Amino acid sequence: MDVELFLNQVFNGIGNGVGYAAVALAIVIVFRTTGLFNFAQGEMAMLSTFVTWQLSESMPIGLALVVGAALSFVGGALVERTLIRPMEAKGNPLGTVIITIGLFISMNALIQLIWPPSKAQSNPFSMPKPFPNRGTVEIFGAHLSWFTIWFVIILLIECALLYLLLQKTKLGLSLRAVASNQESSKLVGIDVGKMLMIGWGLAAAIGAVAGVLLASRTNQFDVSMMQFILAYAFAAAALGGFDSPLGAVVAGFIVGVAEALAITYIDAVDGIPIVVPLLLIFFVLLFRPEGMFGRKVVERV
Template identity: 55%
Template sequence: MDLFISQLLNGIGNGVVYASVALALVLIFRTTGLLNFAQGEMALFSTYISWKLASSGLPVVAAILLSMVIAFVAGAIIERVLIRPVEVGRSPLNVVIVTLGMFLAINSFAQLFFGTDPQTMPKPWPSDASGNDERINFLGQSISWAVIALALVLTAECVLLFLLLQKTRLGLKIRAVASNPDSSRLVGINAGAILMLGWALSAAIGALAGSLVAARSTGFDASLMATVLVYAFAAAALGGFDSPLGAVISGLVVGVADALTTQYVDALNGIELVVPLGLILIVLLVRPTGLFGRQTVERV
């Protein structure tokens, strides 16, 4: 039973990470209808920036916040300079190629600027001298501070995003552009600026997620986000790409399902990735729009 609970907690820890990255993917998908294959690598690059800032003497939390700001600006620039020109009225395949090109380019720039050796990200939560996370006892279980911190951050993210999207004028504009860009332009919304904002927010969330993933693991290198991205895609697909809440819940589901199946099903040892993919497949077969997605009506 203890093993079960510790695996459950471990799964939740992973799930929170997947949920954050999935949230970033969903934000871009909602505002622009695109899948950003470079999301993981953008997060990787920001992670390196916060690592660099932290190791040059800045407090970890400040370093992460600063890298989020940098990622925010960079995300907006990427949208305006790289994505917008190929996006307008052409095949979505071209945008896919551009994000794949970015995937390759950003990864190799990260290796060029920051080296290929594994690095250690300082932890923004209590840890002992040898770098292990401190644990606290809760209901007879010891929970690592990492899981708690990640869960808190994710909750804060969700609350802030909810407030932004549902309670502000800006959020209303974002939702208007997501639902119908042309009509929103007609009522005077600067749709271009909103799209930039979508990419910027998503890049910032990615930066946060990346930094926390790196801090949670013992060391990180340029392959940090590769598997995380697959799980995040799984979570986003599971939740239905247009639902932030769905992304968060599905991220947790994917994380927990993964942890439990690899613990209890020997056949899956080494091929854990079958779990998220199997989940996507089952969900899409039953509900092609995902668990929380909306049905869209197509006109012929």
């Protein structure tokens, strides 16, 4: 076996996987707080990416990223408050799924209406690089790109901040309480609604950072960037366990590496890498719905 090829593929996989991990993290945070799959998570991140790109035209990218993430936090919280919660209150479980699917389609279309793809020819959507990410590091003859290293570092920082927030602050305690049991949280005086909004906001902000970084990896990005990544991110969230942030991140890398290796070594998936995450979702949900790190949900009748 060619070690260099193998390592290169692993590094490729990590490079893709960090993106899957970041989006999966957002999906998991929403699921933990509201028990919903936000099918629009990818497109919300896409919208954040375009907003950040617009901001970066008039300010440094670092600042634009912070402002973009902050706006996304507000946007995510607003979506929860105005669309998701009233729908939940009606007690129609299909309704909320339908709403996030509707958001998926309409947000993607909205982006195309505001930033028409035809305009990209004169002014291409090119995200400024938030960090010097040209070049690679050589490890055993294989190349690991600086972009991947930076992205992993940023993801780790995000995870550390999230950990501190959830485990070391009063707010985090409330967030965890709501994730664990909404009814009991209400009884002990936690403002559940606020926590749900914060959960959605956090997820939107994490998605925004992921979107901007993914966009900056290539010379040009377009509106379809997140659509396939969403499938991978859902695969990662399923594999890691839908209520486990740690699981989402670990599984994101696993999905990325598994995909890269499958493309290289399994002929059947040549040219159709998307099959890998889809089959993964399928088998995990079928045989181990709680994933690697998730809690098993016991159904009460």
